[in-house]
Amino acid sequence: MRPRPPRRDYWNEPTLGWWERAYIFEVVRGLLTTSRVFWRNMGRWVRGRKGALTSYYPEERRADYGRRNRGKHVLTQRPDGRPQCIACNLCATVCPARCIEIEAGLDLEDTAHPKYPEAFAIDYARCIFCGFCVEACPEDAIRMVPDIPDLPGNDRHDMWLHKEHLMTWNPQRDVAKPYPPKGGSGP
């Protein structure tokens, strides 16, 4: 058997006095702390108030997201309801997590927008919410909003959100970023 390596010295090595070595007193003190919190929360709950700070995910949605939180992508729409996206794949290319996949469609009848996304999917199991996709987009077709992708699942492959989900948001109601973007380029 190999000899055990010597125990390291830590700068905050705990020192136990006779009180701590007696064990029982410190255990009782800890139990008292636990039961004090328990009974306080229980008392509030009985009176119909919220006790602990725990959120009941996913039933309960936190309301305290920052104004600039970017937790979920949306695909903006043209006034006729089609996606603004032109399937140029710049977001998918710039994505450091490589979690965006786009299948382009072809519509030669529409000379202004011959390329459109037939499928658009983001893998929230891999997304790091950096926002590069929003910056790379030449068409303001993808934005991020203060929300969370509610995707509790049993499999990492269930974490893909597709075009249908990503488009269920109406950009015309966004006062901060009106659509179509008003005059001039850049902020």
Add this chain to the structure above:
Amino acid sequence: MPGIVIDGQALEAADGQTVMEAARAHGITIPALCWHPALSVDGSCRVCMVEVEGRGLAIACNLPVREGLAVLTDSEAVRAQRKLTLQFLTLNHPVDCGICDKAGECLLQDYHYAYNATPSVSNEPKLHATKHYSLGERIVLDNERCILCSRCVRFTREVSGSHVLGIEQRGDTSLIRPAAGRSLDEDPYSDNVIDLCPVGALLSRRFLHQSRVWYLTATPSICPGCARGCTVDVWHRRPDWQLQAVATHRNHAIARVTPRENPAVNGPWICNKGRDLADLLERLRALQPMVAGVPATLEEAMAAAREAIAAARHPLALVSTWGSNEELEAFKEHLGPLFTCRVKADHQRGPGEPGDDGLLIRADKNPNTSRARALFGEAPADTPGDTDLVLVWGEGFDGSTLPAGATTILLGSFEAPENVTAAVFIPLSILTERAGHYTNFEGVVSGFAPCFPAPATVTHAEELFPRLVPEGGRP
């Protein structure tokens, strides 16, 4: 042999060369849009402008070399001129790189970033031209992106000889158009203009919006479409850009085929059949080994084949002309002594398909006939009447010529009705799943590399043949 000086570097040029050709021969790249090594000089793009010391600016593609000529390819004056040229070229260019299939391998894009890289200085609205003008069943033309370099026009005049394309009207309203009553579909080499186009004006319908080019990687391969054996690049999805949720079939599909320049075989061109390799190779695959039409494991199928070979008295082998040199040699070494071997043409020339046309296309639609004939002789692939076992390797086997009572062992890659009726069927890998070499009709040997992993149930012919030899040989 005039001695010239390019960027202070003394070079020996050949007589009759232009500065562009001399520079390229010595590894100096002068940017050019309309100039192409295999086409005549047009001199319309003005991007290859160089400074002739003591004489001012001139286009390198049309400047003959002479003793003592000294040029600068990247001087201050040249860069300033190139910037102006590129501003002019992009004057009416829509700059829709985001949806352009050429983006990423576009010469105009590259030169713009190298020499201009500033937004347009023009206040005039851009001229609009026809979007998506149909040039037949294979090619779409976007006239707004066209910079009128006339490479495509010169190709149809000088290389393919179809004379289909020309330029209509003049000035900034010029348009590339087919000649009256003609169509680019007549030209079996038409798709080369897609590669030739330095911008994204000529677009392949097959590849249109299929993938951004930076998601693709090219594997060197050989077109098996005819005995020429053109060296090609098979473009497929890069391993680091595999799709997981959307259109995952693209991970193992041929995205496009382009010529791999090879002066010994095909030069810089291939024919349209080579572009459509996916039609040949992505047919419904046969993946299940079978014994008398009943699914079996590969081991069982091989055991049944060995038994049949050991029991046969007059076995005949029809050797595939789609097999690589290595596979044909493995067949010769291991199974050649056991069989009477005949060379079989896997594919026949289809109706309307061009035969020997003096440029590239050959009438023999099989890539490795010359090697197969060299190994197995010129005898015709008929079936002697006393044959009791036929080992068929590849396609193109006519079962009706088989004598009554004879059994077949079939080694094939694609779904076919004969697979089920054969005594033994063993699935083989296809061209894009294995490496090997083909010998073309002129005896030039070229190699191909695998693009995709082979499915688990198929086997490589080269590994299969030694395992088909019965224990102790045939009695």
